[in-house]
Structure formats: C-alpha cells, structure tokens
Amino acid sequence: MKKVYFDHNATTPVRSEVFEAIKPVLTEYWGNPSSPNWAGSEAVDYLDEARGRVAQFIGADDSEVVFTACGSESDNLAIKGIVEKYAHKGGHIITTSVEHPAVWETCKYLEKKEYPVTYLGVDSEGMVDLDEYRDAFRDDTVLVTVMMANNENGTVFPIKDMAAYANERGVFFHTDAVQAVGKIPVDVKKLGVDMLSLSGHKIYAPKGVGALYVRNGINLEKLIHGGGQEGGRRAGTENVAGAVALGKACELAGKELPETGPRILELRKRLEEGIVENIENVTVTSHPSSRLPNTSNVIFNCVEGESILLSLDMEGVAVSSGSACASGAKGPSRALLSMGITLEDAQSAIRFSLGKDNTADEVDFILDILPPIVHRLRSMSPLNRATKV
DSSP: OOOEEOBTTTOOOOOHHHHHHHHHHHHTOOOOTTSSSHHHHHHHHHHHHHHHHHHHHHTOOGGGEEEESSHHHHHHHHHHHHHHHTGGGTOEEEEETTOOHHHHHHHHHHHHTTOOEEEEOOOTTSOOOHHHHHHTOOTTEEEEEOOSBOTTTOBBOOHHHHHHHHHHTTOEEEEEOTTTBTTBOOOHHHHTOSEEEEEGGGTTSOSSOEEEEEOTTOOOOOSSOSSOHHHHTSOSOOOHHHHHHHHHHHHHHHHHHHHHHHHHHHHHHHHHHHHHHHSSSEEEOSOSSSBOTTEEEEEETTSOHHHHHHHHHHTTEEOBSSOGGGTTSSSSOHHHHHTTOOHHHHTTEEEEEOOTTOOHHHHHHHHHHHHHHHHHHHHHOHHHHHHHO
16 A cells, blocks of 8 residues: 655654664663763763754754753743743743643643733634734743744744744743744744754654753753753753754754755645645635645545545545644644634644655645545535535
8 A cells, every 4th residue: 555644743754864873872872971981971972963963953052952852841841940940020921822732731730830821812824913912921921932833734923023022021932843943944043032942753853852942041940850961951861862863853954954845835835736626615724824834734624634534544645633742632623723713624624744755746646535535525424414405
C-alpha cells in the first residue's frame, strides 16, 4: 500500500543526517557532561556544539539556550518560572483562547493557584485583535504567553508587534514557537521576545528533546530541582544525544529553509486549490496570508472529520482531524470553536500538514481519492440529508 504522510505538525520523521550525528554520542562519547574527567569533557564538547547550533538557528547567544525534554516542558518552565518568580508583582497572565494544551493547561493550573489569566479571543481567521491585546494589560501583568503559529490552522500571530508592546509595559513575553521553528524564519532578537519554546520532533529530530530560549538577565523559578545543570536552570543529567540531534536538525533547517519553505507552500496551494475545485461545500479555516506554508485546515461540511481520516488512512494517507496532542480528548477543537465555527463544522475539519519530503505526486494522489471519499460519506450522512430537506 502506498504511504503518504501529511501530518508533520504532529511529528516528523528523524532525518538520516540527524540519526548519523547521534551515533558517536551513543557509542563512543557517552560520558556525563557533569563529570570532571575525560569522558565528561568529551560529552561537554558535543553538548556545547549542539547548543551553539540551536542558538545560531534562532539568533540567540549560546548561553541563552536551555535544553529540555520537549516543547511542553519548555512552555511550563517559561510560564511557571516567570509567574512564580514574580508572584509579588501580582502574577497576571495574558494568553489566547487557541493556545496549545501545553500553554492552556498550564494557565488553567495557575488559575487554580489564584493567578489571574486573561484569554484573548480570535476572529474567524484565527487572528488576535491588537487593540484587545493592548487593553488586556493591567498593573499586575507579569507575563504574556502567545503562540507564534497555531498548530491546527497554521495562523501566524504578529509576535514582533505584541512583544514590542509588552516590552514597553515592562512585561515579560514568551512565545510557543514549536510549530513555527523550521517552517518560517525565527530570530529571537528581531522578534524581541524574552523566551521562546521549540521542540526537536517537529523539525526531524527524535522525540524527547526540546529547548527554551531565555534572554540573558532573566531569572526563572526552577521547574525541576536537583543539580546545577543548564546554568542552574534545569536540573538533571543532560540528554546529550538529544541535544546533538536537535542541534543538527537546526543546522540543516537553517540551510534548507529558503528552498523548502516556498516549495512546500506551492504544494499546499496545489492541495487547497484542488480540494476547493473538486469538492463542494468546503471551507479553508486558515488565515489567507499570515499562515505557515505547510498547514491547511479544511472543513468538509456534513461529514465527520474522523470518518474522512479513517477512510484516508485505509488508503495509506496520514492526516489529522485536529491537534495530535488533544487526540485523546473529548469534544471538538477548542481553537476552531474559538474562531466562531459551529460545533458541527468543527467536527468536520481535517488538518493537512506537509513536510520537506512531500511531492506533487502525493498531493495529486490525495486529490484523486479524497473527492469520492467525501461524496460517499456525505451520501450516508444524516446531516447532509437534513440540509436537502
């Protein structure tokens, strides 16, 4: 069976170059970076090189990169680290209603600890209103945490403008850039952010490694207590192999992004145009211009998205009916509902997220099999029959 993978926002395959980069660390240079001996020194060299590669990719200084286990840990460290460190200032947080669960659930947890949180809404294209954003600031606001790009519809927020206003107000600014890094240019200095989260398995490195950019001069309350690793910011023996993998993935992405970004964008356009031309009653929910080049979220009216997903899977095509991180959760997408999309339509959405190895032939294969799938499912759908009455 032909296998086509269009779920890169959920995870990406490990690149062969990344896999090869890990091997020496696992077989020869396996020492503990904290050990004051030759084995530790060899491991430190690899760790330092990896940190430098990540820093260069996002425009940071080496000392500003903290290795973590994943993007969710990076988000937790940034949010809890600031709020608990500056609790004496009030602890008010500004975020949005469409954040990834790693941010959303962390804010909900802090609300239970009596830290106030303001959740900004979005419009029908998933975009925040900057006037509403500015009005949300209070005297006790200590942190803004807003994703750079939405994991479900790909909408990219105006992070540079939002960070600039937060800086004017003396408020820390964190962005979850897990879906943005590797897909669009990301430079922490140009963006003006104080903290930024990224994850290895979204950019062709293995699962189990992430990083948090923390601007020099910012002190965070620790999330994990123990030893003094990562400059005293994250205890635990470093995952050197994971760091090396992330560093190599960042190096490769930095070299290839000028070519892969436009090419993937053309494939996404080809896919969307083909869907709209060949299938009636579909809606692309993503922002028309401020969007990741690889992401398309499409509503197929009067059909359950889960049914489309399963039908495509039987043909060897992997897509998503929402956020992979919320696949076990009950109910429709919180992000789509926040955009004013009805419950029925939100349950009819499919996310296509392309990667660097996808081809035009794969897009055309989907366009060949998808229309008859939707037609068949609609013919059996009670919702479709109801609309014809």
